Amino acid sequence: MHPKIQLRRRGLRATVWTLATALAVAAGLAGVVLWQHSYAMDERRVSIRHGGHTLNGVLATPKDGRKRHGLVVYVHGDGPVDATHDDGYKPLWEANAKAGYASLSWDKPGVAGAPGNWLDQSMDDRADETAAAIAWARARPDIDGGRIGLWGASQAGWVLPKVAAKTPVSFVIAVSPAVNWLRQGRYNLLAELHADGASASRISAAIAKSDTTRRLLERHATYEEYAKAMNGDLDGMTADRWRFVSENYTADATRDLDALRGVPVLLALAGHDLNVDTADTERVYREVLDAGGGLTAKRYPDATHSFLKHSIERSDLKVALTALFSPRSLFADGFLDGQRQFLEELGRGGGATP
Incomplete structure (x- = not known):
């Protein structure tokens, strides 16, 4: 055989083996991704009528063969959040399902095609x-109306107790909830500045700007007045956002x-929370709720405000790769198990029911 032909065949075989290996690796990785994103629960889209329009939701139920389940109703934090929080809720829903609980969540108004504007x-x-979502759930034959509770993070801290005042709930899971809007805003401002290593002059300027904003809110200034006072340095504040802040800045959950x-x-509290002063939150919750004996406060030292591991959230690449190949590993150690155990303990009669 001619040496050149022999070399070509060897080269072809090497190329084929390389391609085959690459395809096998790709297939293996695809299999890992599919497996990691397969959750032990059933999901279905649902529609809930409220205030003349529809809430577009997702109901996730356990695959345990039971006809009725307790329910965890999700209350989002700030921002344009869809029903699954870009699939970020699914590991939490799976933890609920393992404890025998269904999960219900919906798109905020104006998000993912939903009508309205959450701002x-x-x-x-x-x-x-x-x-309204709880009333809808209580009318379903597959939901145990006596075992419906709430899950809420951050801004939901101002919503959760208001819901409990309107309709009975069996439990609440509060994840780094805010207590006072103005205190939380000042804490967030200073925490982020210190994390950035800001100079004293930069911190002073930021505080002065924040104080000006607060005075404008107190006198019910228009967005145009705000924009003029900021000399065009709006820092992402839109007219819709200004209206939202003006409506809610006096919020206090105490x-x-x-x-x-x-x-x-x-009460789940993060050790690396730049958004909410968790020490202040824990103090207020204990002052109000400890006497009733129903409060369980747990701290997660490596958690950020979003309850991702601090070691992962610091790197966008780590977040992306972990979300793709091991989404459950995004969360702080013990967080998912702690939520599941809390719900299981309720099922064993470990908590008071109102």
Whole structure:
């Protein structure tokens, strides 16, 4: 055989083997991704009527063969959040399913094609919306109306107790909830500046700008007045957002928390929270709820405000790869198991029911 032909055949075989290996690796990785994103629950789209329009939701139920389940109703934090939080809720829903609980969540108004605009909502509006979803769930034959509770993060801290004041709930899972809008905003501002290593002059300028914003809110200034006072440095503040902040900046959950007395509450607090002063949150929750004996506070040292591991959230690449290949590993150690165990303990009669 001619040496050149022999070399070509060897080269062809090497290319074929390389391609075959690459395809096998790709197929293996695809299999890992599919397996990691297969959750032990059934999901279905649902529609909930409220206030003349429809809430577009997802109901995730356990695959345990039972005809009726308890339910965890999700209350989003700030921002344009869809029903699954870009699939970020699914590991939490799976933890609920393992404890025998279904999960219900819906797109915020104006998100993922839903009607309305979430920036038009007050915290009371959001509480009314959640109460309507609970009423819808109680009418379903597959939901145990006596075992319906709430899960909420961050901004939901102003919504959760308002819901409990409107309709009975069996439990609450509060994830780094805010208590006072203005205190939370100042804490967030300073925490982020210190994390960035800001100079003293930059910190002073930011505080002065924040104080100006607060004075404008207190005198019910228009967006145009705000824009003029900021000399065009709007820092992402839109007219819709200004209206939303103007409507809600006086929010304070302290008094509303009375509605949770006697209700089992799991308070999850992050160790690396730049958004919410978790020490202040824990202090207020203990002052209001400890006497009733229903509060369980748990701290997660490596958690960020989003309850991702701090070691992962610091790198966008780590977040993307972990979300793709091991989404459950995104969350702080013990967070998913802690939520599941809390729900299982309720099932064993470990918490008071209002």
